[in-house]
Amino acid sequence: MTTGTTRTTDATPAMDPLPVTDATRWWLPRAELDRLVALLRADGRTVVGPAFEDGVVVYREIGSAAELPAGVTDEQRPGRYRARVSTDDAHTFGFAASPTSWKRWTFPPSVELGVARREGDQLRFETPTREVPPVAFLGARACDLAAIAIQDRVLLGGPVADADYRARRSGTLTIGVDCATPSGTCFCTSMGTGPEVVTGHDLALTELDDGFVVRVGTTTGRDLVDRLALSSADASQVEAARAVPDRARAAITRQVDTNGLSERLIANPEHPRWAEVAERCLACTSCTMVCPTCFCTSVSQVSDLDATSATSTREWDSCFTLGFGAVAGGNFRTRRQDRYRQWLTHKFGTWVEQFGSMGCVGCGRCVTWCPVGIDIRDELAAIAGPPPAPAIGTSLPIAAAHPGEYVVATVGSVTPETPDTWTLSLHDVDAAIRAGQPGQFMMVALPGFSAAPISISRYRPDGIDLTIRAAGPATTALTRLRPGSQLGLRGPLGRGWPVELADDRDVLIVAGGLGLPPLRPLIERVLADRGRYRTVRLVIGARTPDDLVLRPDIERWQARTDLDIGVTVDRAGSDWTGPVGVVTQLFDRTAIDPVRTIAYVCGPERMMQAASRTLAGMGMLPDRIYVSMERHMECGVGLCGHCQMGRFFVCRDGPVFSRAELGDTFDLEGI
Amino acid sequence: MAGHASLPIVDVTPPLTAPPLSVGVVKLASCDGCQLALLGLGPLLLDLGTHFRIIEFGEASSDRSDGPYDLLLVEGSVSTDEQAHHLRSLRERSGLLVTIGACATSGGIQALRGWARDAVAPSVYPEPTWVDALPTVTPVADHVRVDAELRGCPIDGGQLVELLTALRVGRRPQLPDEAVCAACKRVGTVCVVVAHGEPCLGPLTRTGCGAICPAWGRGCYACFGPREDANVAGLAAGLAGRGLDDATLARRLSLFTAWSAPFRAAIDARGGPPGFPTTSADATHASGPRATDVPTPGA
Numbered sequence: 001m002t003t004g005t006t007r008t009t010d011a012t013p014a015m016d017p018l019p020v021t022d023a024t025r026w027w028l029p030r031a032e033l034d035r036l037v038a039l040l041r042a043d044g045r046t047v048v049g050p051a052f053e054d055g056v057v058v059y060r061e062i063g064s065a066a067e068l069p070a071g072v073t074d075e076q077r078p079g080r081y082r083a084r085v086s087t088d089d090a091h092t093f094g095f096a097a098s099p100t101s102w103k104r105w106t107f108p109p110s111v112e113l114g115v116a117r118r119e120g121d122q123l124r125f126e127t128p129t130r131e132v133p134p135v136a137f138l139g140a141r142a143c144d145l146a147a148i149a150i151q152d153r154v155l156l157g158g159p160v161a162d163a164d165y166r167a168r169r170s171g172t173l174t175i176g177v178d179c180a181t182p183s184g185t186c187f188c189t190s191m192g193t194g195p196e197v198v199t200g201h202d203l204a205l206t207e208l209d210d211g212f213v214v215r216v217g218t219t220t221g222r223d224l225v226d227r228l229a230l231s232s233a234d235a236s237q238v239e240a241a242r243a244v245p246d247r248a249r250a251a252i253t254r255q256v257d258t259n260g261l262s263e264r265l266i267a268n269p270e271h272p273r274w275a276e277v278a279e280r281c282l283a284c285t286s287c288t289m290v291c292p293t294c295f296c297t298s299v300s301q302v303s304d305l306d307a308t309s310a311t312s313t314r315e316w317d318s319c320f321t322l323g324f325g326a327v328a329g330g331n332f333r334t335r336r337q338d339r340y341r342q343w344l345t346h347k348f349g350t351w352v353e354q355f356g357s358m359g360c361v362g363c364g365r366c367v368t369w370c371p372v373g374i375d376i377r378d379e380l381a382a383i384a385g386p387p388p389a390p391a392i393g394t395s396l397p398i399a400a401a402h403p404g405e406y407v408v409a410t411v412g413s414v415t416p417e418t419p420d421t422w423t424l425s426l427h428d429v430d431a432a433i434r435a436g437q438p439g440q441f442m443m444v445a446l447p448g449f450s451a452a453p454i455s456i457s458r459y460r461p462d463g464i465d466l467t468i469r470a471a472g473p474a475t476t477a478l479t480r481l482r483p484g485s486q487l488g489l490r491g492p493l494g495r496g497w498p499v500e501l502a503d504d505r506d507v508l509i510v511a512g513g514l515g516l517p518p519l520r521p522l523i524e525r526v527l528a529d530r531g532r533y534r535t536v537r538l539v540i541g542a543r544t545p546d547d548l549v550l551r552p553d554i555e556r557w558q559a560r561t562d563l564d565i566g567v568t569v570d571r572a573g574s575d576w577t578g579p580v581g582v583v584t585q586l587f588d589r590t591a592i593d594p595v596r597t598i599a600y601v602c603g604p605e606r607m608m609q610a611a612s613r614t615l616a617g618m619g620m621l622p623d624r625i626y627v628s629m630e631r632h633m634e635c636g637v638g639l640c641g642h643c644q645m646g647r648f649f650v651c652r653d654g655p656v657f658s659r660a661e662l663g664d665t666f667d668l669e670g671i
Numbered sequence: 672m673a674g675h676a677s678l679p680i681v682d683v684t685p686p687l688t689a690p691p692l693s694v695g696v697v698k699l700a701s702c703d704g705c706q707l708a709l710l711g712l713g714p715l716l717l718d719l720g721t722h723f724r725i726i727e728f729g730e731a732s733s734d735r736s737d738g739p740y741d742l743l744l745v746e747g748s749v750s751t752d753e754q755a756h757h758l759r760s761l762r763e764r765s766g767l768l769v770t771i772g773a774c775a776t777s778g779g780i781q782a783l784r785g786w787a788r789d790a791v792a793p794s795v796y797p798e799p800t801w802v803d804a805l806p807t808v809t810p811v812a813d814h815v816r817v818d819a820e821l822r823g824c825p826i827d828g829g830q831l832v833e834l835l836t837a838l839r840v841g842r843r844p845q846l847p848d849e850a851v852c853a854a855c856k857r858v859g860t861v862c863v864v865v866a867h868g869e870p871c872l873g874p875l876t877r878t879g880c881g882a883i884c885p886a887w888g889r890g891c892y893a894c895f896g897p898r899e900d901a902n903v904a905g906l907a908a909g910l911a912g913r914g915l916d917d918a919t920l921a922r923r924l925s926l927f928t929a930w931s932a933p934f935r936a937a938i939d940a941r942g943g944p945p946g947f948p949t950t951s952a953d954a955t956h957a958s959g960p961r962a963t964d965v966p967t968p969g970a
Binding site: 310 | 831835839840848857874902
């Protein structure tokens with residue numbers, strides 16, 4: 001007997017590598033459905049399918065076809081689900097979407113990412129080997145197969161693939177079922193995902209009264225048909241099967257107008273309906289958790305009592321929690337309406353530019369399982385008004401992330417910058433990290449602490465510098481490291497400053513507070529090859545003289561004659577002889593040539609907004625103004641969802657963006 | 672999960688390591704259940720003993736100590752003036768003070784007394800005038816600075832271990848503050864509101880219990896208290912849409928964490944705990960009880 005699990009060895013099996021086009025229809029008598037289950041199990045697969053438990057159809061491991069929910073039908077509407085066993089209808093798949101989705105197996109709610117160990121002075125970061133038993137999904141609807149395809153694009157299709165998801169998907173076999181019984185919350189026909197299984201299946205079944213008409217989608221599915229020795233379906237069976245999805249299609253009456261929907265939705269960030277729906281919304285996270293495509297996660301640390309090892313675990317999270325967009329010292333989405341807008345505009349708007357389709361398959365789970373019955377079909381209709389839709393930004397940038405795994409580096413020296421900020425000079429740094437670009441950042445880890453995103457503040461031949469403000473426990477612990485201490489590094493990550501665009505131009509570099517360290521590699525790159533550029537201007541601001549960081553460098557730059565430099569502070573005592581005021585006051589209107597200049601701006605968001613406005617007012621084009629955004633970052637590679645800002649993952653698509661790319665989102669509250 | 676950081680704990684850096692931390696466990700007005708949860712850690716409690724010196728734990732040992740304590744775990748709420756005084760003295764003898772349980776963090780079930788003391792006391796005590804208690808029962812944080820709090824009735828042993836290990840490492844404990852709903856979904860518990868029409872306070876309530884009640888088909892009754900963004904009005908409107916009246920919500924809220932600010936406001940707005948006798952002093956409850964299907968306490 002062959003195993004039929006050839007896909008388990010394939011590294012990139014987003015879909016079966018060997019899809020087949022086969023018009024043959026086979027016949028599986030109802031009584032023989034269990035032979036299929038038994039065959040899958042004999043091949044060593046865990047069979048997951050629907051079962052009727054406590055009045056609800058859930059997906060769980062199935063031992064035999066007898067456990068399937070024969071005769072169960074359901075009724076769903078916003079905020080309400082009821083299922084019952086019908087006496088006059090013994091269909092196995094006579095219900096609509098389950099509160100469970102298949103992502104529970106492909107993208108489980110909790111995954112161990114690794115263990116960080118401390119042995120004396122040595123650190124070790126261990127990644128688990130991912131051995132996942134192959135799973136067969138029995139009874140996946142077309143909408144659910146579309147959801148799996150979407151998660152494939154998100155988690156496998158980007159510049160960085162998720163290792164755990166890849167391992168799980170490589171062992172997945174899918175047996176789809178044409179939907180015959182949509183519920184009141186279904187709208188797959190609007191999203192173009194159902195009710196008929198068209199793609200993403202190894203086998204597809206259409207349920208009739210006495211059995212199933214079977215279609216083959218892949219060589220794996222054909223192998224199953226061969227081994228079951230199925231006979232061909234007869235003409236009447238084929239005809240009856242064809243009518244099933246047609247009836248389902250007709251039963252779905254509520255539609256979503258997807259024509260231009262993304263643009264129409266994004267064009268209405270200030271619509272009053274956002275605040276109205278936020279009064280009803282409990283921000284309970286249910287919609288995102290039951291959604292088969294939502295993929296946001298957070299990592300937590302569990303330390304042992306010895307404090308010698310810590311296990312990192314990734315769990316499902318949600319953009320609806322208050323802390324999801326929080327960073328040390330602030331939160332970008334404090335209002336519930338900000339978070340509702342983030343979710344809906346991501347699903348139906350920015351997802352398109354990120355991943356090539358909307359993030360919704362019309363399964364209706366978020367509508368049914370909202371405890372207060374908020375219906376996104378109503379919200380979309382109310383908020384996404386008619387065109388016109390202004391284009392925001394330009395094309396999505398090319399991501400340049402190199403995730404790797406944590407590598408260990410050693411602290412060479414620790415230099416105080418301000419009372420709460422230090423610069424760590426690291427030695428024994430991996431060559432790939434030293435080859436990073438100005439403006440890129442590292443995820444920096446200590447056992448037991450959340451990893452912190454830190455911009456590289458200097459590239460040296462033998463290492464890098466990180467300038468870190470003690471803003472929370474993790475960064476505090478980092479700033480307390482001593483020479484010889486080890487730490488974990490992952491990166492360099494993100495897209496840095498586009499230095500190459502400055503060739504033969506005037507260069508304006510604007511730094512506010514801790515915005516200077518991420519700019520220093522850029523400044524040093526420019527000064528190292530000074531002849532390539534025309535005028536170079538450097539404007540540095542800080543709250544007070546004591547808050548100025550990298551002072552030895554500032555003094556060195558002030559001593560140069562091939563560089564204009566101005567340093568200003570918001571407040572100062574009598575010992576400060578320089579200018580007092582905001583950085584924009586140092587923009588010399590007569591000296592800055594708006595056509596010839598390229599500007600690189602880094603600092604607090606309000607300062608970057610003000611600087612961009614002033615420069616735009618002087619005639620600079622938005623694609624010549626670059627800023628570096630701060631957001632909550634966890635994975636660093638665009639997979640955990642925390643750092644989203646409109647259509648961007650700041651960690652992967654940024655942190656450096658042109659003002660043109662950011663478009664209107666730059667000045668929007670709660671984005 | 673995302674809300675890990677919202678705990679009001681001071682940053683404990685550098686880590687509290689050797690010599691072993693001295694730990695005290697004390698109680699005010701409470702049932703001792705949270706102390707039992709600590710004892711219920713079993714073998715892990717023995718491991719704790721190698722890293723922490725438990726010098727005061729009346730529920731476990733007759734060896735007592737007045738401190739000072741590096742870490743003091745306080746169970747119970749403040750019901751008498753004597754307790755308030757004792758608590759202030761404990762604070763002075765403690766490095767970190769962490770409240771454990773619904774009583775210490777929200778007032779507990781006994782805080783319901785704040786709505787109807789004068790009316791209830793005679794039904795419990797033959798000589799109510801002999802009772803020397805404060806007019807309201809209040810959480811510890813109303814009296815002294817609290818560095819961190821563990822919610823729940825009782826607390827979750829795992830959260831206590833997380834607190835202690837976090838102190839050892841020198842980081843903030845990761846105590847989730849989002850809704851119970853997130854925990855239900857992660858463990859695979861089907862929503863009891865949507866599937867069965869059960870009133871459930873999960874959307875208002877901080878997770879951390881492991882979503883126990885919904886797993887047994889019951890609605891959450893908020894023993895962990897309000898979450899980071901508790902939309903009480905939103906839930907009330909949602910329940911009303913299911914034919915559940917305001918009194919149902921007020922009754923469910925009138926339990927272990929009723930005295931927490933958002934829940935207390937919601938209960939007050941609905942005329943106080945349903946079925947409670949009102950007292951003349953309670954001007955806010957002038958509208959009287961809204962429901963008659965709850966037995967009067969002590970009746």
